Amino acid sequence: MKIKNASKKFFVISFLLAGLSSFLFVLAANNKSGVETFDIYLGAIWVFILFFIVALSLAHMFKSDK
Secondary structure, rough: OOOOOOHHHHHOOEEEEEEEHHHHHHHHHHOOOOOOOHHHHHHHHHHHHHHHHHOOOOOOOOHHOO
């Protein structure tokens, strides 16, 4: 199964945005006192998964069918 170029572009952009949001979450969580390292990385994984799903959904909603 081949992925169209537009779909591949949306996938890569969503992946990068999810990675960036996870990184920002880790930076923000490291500034808080009393947050364990395990909690930070578990939260980063959840942020990555949820943001990836949301970004892919938005890309699918707004893509133009030409």
